[in-house]
Amino acid sequence: KPTVTMPSIDYNSCAIDSPDFRYALLDQERQLEESVKTMKSVIDSFKRVQETGRAYNEALVAFSLSIQKLGPEQQQQQFQTDSSSAQAQSANLSKAERDMAKFASQFAKDLRYIEDARMRWLDISQESFLKVLTQQRMKIREFLSETRRVYYEETKKFYHSQERMLSLKQQTGKNSEPRNWSAIDKDAEAERICYFNRTYAYVKTLQCEQAKNKVRFFEVLATLQSVWKCFYQECNDNLVEREKNMQATNESVANYNEGIGVAEKELDENRQKLLDMGAWRRRGNHQETLEGYLLLLSQKKLSVAPNNWQRCFCTFNRQKRLLTLQPFSPANPGRTDSSSSPSDSGLGGVVVAVGVPPNSEVDRRFLFEVEINDSTRTLLLQAYSNSEFKCWTQSLRGEPASAEEASEADESRQRPTEFEAQQFEACLAELDRRCLDEEGLYRVEGRSKLVEEFVRGFIMGRPDGMAPVQSLDQVDVRVLSSSVKRYLKQLPEPLMTYAVVERLLQLLSATGAEASALVESPDTIDQLRSEMDSSLPQQNRRLLQSLMSHFGRLTDRSEVNKMTPANVAIVFAPTLCWPQQVNLQSMQACAIAGRYLVLALMQHPDRFLCASPIDASNRSSFSASSTAAAPPLASPMEARKGSKKGSGQGTNLLGYSIGNNNSSGLVSQLGMNLEGPKRCARTLYACTGDSPAELSFEANELVYDVQRIARVDGWCFGMINGRSGIIPSNYIQILQ
Structure with a gap:
């Protein structure tokens, strides 16, 4: 093989x-x-x-x-x-x-x-x-x-x-003209983008073709084995068992082959993401290191001859002020001795001073001199562009990072904000209101430009987005559904976080099991739930819960909209799960494993997301008398009405006046005393609140921070979709 x-x-x-x-x-x-x-x-x-x-x-x-x-x-x-x-x-x-x-x-x-x-x-x-x-x-x-x-x-x-x-x-000759440096810099930038695309395409073709060769080799071997089985009839006793093994192998290879296709698409999207971020201009971790290629003058005599300049991959540790130079040629990597040092031995060390030589001394641009503490002479280095020249000289002098780099670093650490979470949930609510019967929802993309403007303007609230939307009724269904996926995909970190995704890939690699069986394993569920409890930020958990509730309502109408749980998992797995290290193997594994994880989350959200986002450590259950809510005597509505006497407008069902709706303020204004640990629950029936203090909800929604109300039978206090209020006790089931 x-x-x-x-x-x-x-x-x-x-x-x-x-x-x-x-x-x-x-x-x-x-x-x-x-x-x-x-x-x-x-x-x-x-x-x-x-x-x-x-x-x-x-x-x-x-x-x-x-x-x-x-x-x-x-x-x-x-x-x-x-x-x-x-x-x-x-x-x-x-x-x-x-x-x-x-x-x-x-x-x-x-x-x-x-x-x-x-x-x-x-x-x-x-x-x-x-x-x-x-x-x-x-x-x-x-x-x-x-x-x-x-x-x-x-x-x-x-x-x-x-x-x-x-x-x-300058160029010489009859028709020579002064060089237009602005045009030259633009050409250089265009060449960098073109070369980045070429390198990315070459690596992608290199790995994807090799991965496809695996499948082709398997297919020709499978054909050979099929004919071989017909010939060797004496192996008939083993054919039944072999067919079982072959069926499992065919399924595994089919998933692998499908993973290649998903990975190819994800790699193309990642390339575009890198282009949008200007990744070819990035030079390492802005807070710790600076790295990139510089040209080093390898002879004492200044000359424009290319042989006198040595290409080095340089790394500068900002904290230690340590500069290292490694000679390297990307065009001839096999001929480069990685263990060698630049032509003058002993180069590299702690930076003492940085200066810029006069232009009259040498006819090259973007030059700067670096004095090393243990070097016998000053190093003359050359950057490849003006932006790199500024970045290197500022960093070597100990100056703070530019505003552009600082904003990039801040953006890379950004997670969903409270505003973004509210806008995102508003989109889900609008989709629930008018799009659940839309056939192929999330499968057909909206216009890319409109989607990008809507995500930036409405969900993220950026000034470079679309004009303010008076009502979500005005937004096209495809733009709305595509914006949900686009926003999740544009997050610097997947909504499930890298920690959860990497943990899933580690389990998959360690056990060697199929992803479908692995995700259903109780041990895997316990480990992933523990990882989610420890690593999921509150906003991430909130959005995941909202998504799962939305998916439940969407798949309930699958006979009309054709969006079965499996189809939803196929669409949203690449949106919710992607690996931190972008390579073909991890993308393939994540494409399949993520699909089964999303499917498991949709089918059993309480097994993964039952921890409270405010107090995830309170896992002790209610007492036996409170965990089993009394069933309604005749119907849920009649039982609820029995405990809602004396209600009126402006007054809640317990006889208290209504004020603001934040958790602590509402509890204080209502004069309630809460008792028992905070728990997670699920709603059993739909309910419409009769006053602002009561929560309205649908069946099968998750309720967080549920506590009993002291000296009030039949009512409890909790939070649904970020809103706190009172809930009839016989309308919920405490999750163990």
Whole structure:
């Protein structure tokens, strides 16, 4: 079997093009080369099987013809010339002799049948296995010989072009004109974006084609095995068990193949996300390190000659003020000695001073000098752009990060705000109100520009979004549903958090179980629930609960809208779960595992999200008398009416006046005393509150911070969707 284990390549590192990224890329290419060699060995071995099989076939056919001479048909042919002799011979044969002759004849036929099947197997194998495998091998070889060559030529041209644009030297000649530096900088930026896209596409093609080769190799082997099973009938006793195993394998491979498609789409979206973020301009962690490529003058004599400048990958630790330089060429990573230091030994150390040389000394742009504490001379370095020049000089001088970098760092740490949560829930409520019967809701995308403007303007409240919306009735259904997905996908961290997603992937890797079985495991549920309790922020938990309630109402109408729980999980798994490290393996695993996790959350939200967002530690249950709510005597409404006497407008059902609705203020104004631990509950029936103090809700909604009201029978206090109020006790069930 070809070697197809792939190194972990973080697609986000395409933007920086670091040595670690290039070494991982080299390892991937080397494994592709090993795959070609291994596939050649498989092809040669099977050709020997074919040659041996055909020779064996000829021998067995000759053997069957010899046996055939013992059969009754051959004996009858021998006596055709003399009918009397034939009759006499036939009369003299005993039943045993005739049976033995028939056996010999049948055995010869069986041998020929088996050998005919063998030849069919060899012929089919030639077309379905050997030919396909050879084509697959040639495709990989073509990729390694042509596509890789073109990419590294483009890499070499890109870095040479970038360096040419750094020169201050004017062109000479009759038609030479002054250089337009603004246009040159724009061209350089355009080249960087183009080269980033090319690198991203190359890495994506490299890994995705290799992953698809796994599936193709499995398919040709499965075809070979299918024909092989028909040929080797003596294995019939094991066929039933083998079919069971084959069915499970087919399902696993089908999921894997589907995961490749989902991962490809997610990688394309991640590329666009990196472009929108300007990732190719990012230079490491803004708070701790600065990293990127700089050119180092490797000779004392200043010269514009490229050979005098050495490309180095530089890392600067802001806290320690430690600068390290590693010579490296992305265009020729295999020829770079990673253990070597720049041409002058001892370079790198604590930065003492930073300066900018006069332009008259050398005809190159973006130059700056760095004095190292343990170096015998000042280092002359050159950045690739004006923005990088400013970033490096400011950081090396100890100046604070620019406003742009600071805003990027703040944005990367952002989680859903209270305002965003309210707007997001308003969108869900509007979808519940008028879109539950919409066929294929969430499957058909709205116009991308309108969706982006709505997310920025309405949900996130940014000034660069769409104009204020007077009413959500004005918003198109597709824009509204697409905005729900777009907002969740644009979060810097998945709503389920990286901690929960990584924990799920760790369990999947450690147990080796199928994702569907893993998520249903009680041990897995306990571990994921524990992770959610410890890592889910309150707003994330709130939005997840709102989503699950919305999904429940949506799937209740699946006969009309065609959005079954499985379909909803397929649509929202990539939106709610994605791995922190972006590589093909984790994206594939997360695509399938996330789907089953979302499905499990929809079906059993109380098993994962039963902890209170305000007090998740209070897990002790109510007393036996309070956990079992008394069932309604006649109907829920009648039982509720029995405990709601004396209600009137402006007064709650317990006889208190109504004020504001925050939890502590409402409890204080109502003069209530709450007792017992805070618990989580589920509503059993729909209810419409008769006063502002009473909560209105639908069936199967989660209630948080539920406590009994002292000295008041039949009522309790809780919170639903962020709103606190009183609830009839016989309308809820406490979750253990």
